[in-house]
Amino acid sequence: MASPLEQFEIKPIVPIEIGGLDMSFTNSALWMTIAVVVITAFLVGGVSRRAVVPGRWQSAAEMSYEFIAGMIRDNVGPEGRQYFPFVFSLFMFILLGNLLGLIPYSFTFTSHIIVTFALALIVFVLVTAVGLIRHGMHFFTYFVPSGVPGWMAPIIAPIEVISYLSRLISLPVRLFANMMAGHTMLKVFAGFTVALGVLGGWAPLLINVALTGFEVLVAVLQAYVFTILTCLYLHDAIHLH
Amino acid sequence: MGEDKVPLSSRKFDERLRAAQDRQREVERGPSRRAGISGSALGFAFRIGVELVSALVVGVGIGWLLDYWLGTQPWLLLLFFVFGAAAGIMNVYRAVEQMGNAGNGDAEGGK
Numbered sequence: 001m002a003s004p005l006e007q008f009e010i011k012p013i014v015p016i017e018i019g020g021l022d023m024s025f026t027n028s029a030l031w032m033t034i035a036v037v038v039i040t041a042f043l044v045g046g047v048s049r050r051a052v053v054p055g056r057w058q059s060a061a062e063m064s065y066e067f068i069a070g071m072i073r074d075n076v077g078p079e080g081r082q083y084f085p086f087v088f089s090l091f092m093f094i095l096l097g098n099l100l101g102l103i104p105y106s107f108t109f110t111s112h113i114i115v116t117f118a119l120a121l122i123v124f125v126l127v128t129a130v131g132l133i134r135h136g137m138h139f140f141t142y143f144v145p146s147g148v149p150g151w152m153a154p155i156i157a158p159i160e161v162i163s164y165l166s167r168l169i170s171l172p173v174r175l176f177a178n179m180m181a182g183h184t185m186l187k188v189f190a191g192f193t194v195a196l197g198v199l200g201g202w203a204p205l206l207i208n209v210a211l212t213g214f215e216v217l218v219a220v221l222q223a224y225v226f227t228i229l230t231c232l233y234l235h236d237a238i239h240l241h
Numbered sequence: 242m243g244e245d246k247v248p249l250s251s252r253k254f255d256e257r258l259r260a261a262q263d264r265q266r267e268v269e270r271g272p273s274r275r276a277g278i279s280g281s282a283l284g285f286a287f288r289i290g291v292e293l294v295s296a297l298v299v300g301v302g303i304g305w306l307l308d309y310w311l312g313t314q315p316w317l318l319l320l321f322f323v324f325g326a327a328a329g330i331m332n333v334y335r336a337v338e339q340m341g342n343a344g345n346g347d348a349e350g351g352k
Contacts (some may be wrong), residue, residue, distance in 0.1 A: 158321070162300045162328035169295035170332070174288060221284060232339070 004187035019130050031107045037095035075231035091227040098219030113177040116172035131237035177221045182215045292332035301326015
């Protein structure tokens with residue numbers, strides 16, 4: 001029986017090596033490319049007609065736009081509008097990564113912590129840069145909230161800095177752990193189905209059907225959580241608490 | 242007749258455009274309605290756990306690295322373990338605070 005962890009294996013498709021670095025085009029890269037192509041086709045195709053009364057496709061494209069626009073308006077405020085392209089791309093990329101991964105024989109690139117960590121690092125660097133550019137040195141008062149007595153600052157500051165840095169771990173781990181645990185569970189129950197045969201295999205098969213539905217929910221929810229946390233971090237950087 | 246109609250409809254359009262822009266600005270200024278994070282209870286529990294552990298990991302990591310560079314084993318590790326634990330609890334407190342705001346439905350979009 002195949003191992004339930006086999007699905008996470010990275011396989012090079014086009015081996016490329018530059019300066020001793022393995023930069024092969026892998027199945028992970030392939031599915032990232034597919035995600036970007038699907039997003040582009042979905043949005044460009046959706047708005048190509050530009051009907052006043054939108055059809056189903058245009059409606060779906062507009063809904064995804066309005067969903068993120070509303071999220072930014074509610075969680076970051078009007079100043080957040082200039083970050084819309086970034087937040088929207090982030091959301092669509094993670095969402096498509098999660099959803100495409102549910103197709104049998106596909107590869108879930110969001111189930112690799114290095115991918116989610118890279119995404120979180122982009123968010124972290126952007127948020128810190130926004131805070132520094134908007135507030136300059138004043139940004140560092142973020143780590144010592146107003147109203148803290150002077151003698152407590154040496155205790156509060158390290159705690160706040162650690163809390164700030166911990167975003168870099170909590171953000172990717174949440175997405176990666178959810179995706180990996182879900183996909184492993186699917187494969188384990190699928191393995192039970194085969195092992196129990198025609199007579200007993202129906203029970204795990206039914207569970208797997210329910211789990212697949214649950215995984216769709218998790219895929220959308222985790223993309224949402226990642227995006228809304230990005231919005232909250234942007235809000236913090238712009239308004240400093 | 243046709244000449245007459247064009248300015249009329251364009252004036253109407255200007256009016257409607259201004260009204261729409263006003264409405265849009267109002268929405269932008271208005272209080273946020275749905276803020277914070279919703280989701281299943283299990284997902285929320287998981288989120289809390291990750292917040293707690295990640296701060297602890299960062300705290301211990303910083304302490305260990307500083308010890309490694311300064312050669313002060315194990316004192317900074319112990320100190321930053323406490324800092325990390327405190328930061329983790331603060332993370333959890335903030336996450337729950339957001340959850341409470343979202344539940345009441347009267348979140349002011351943070352402070």
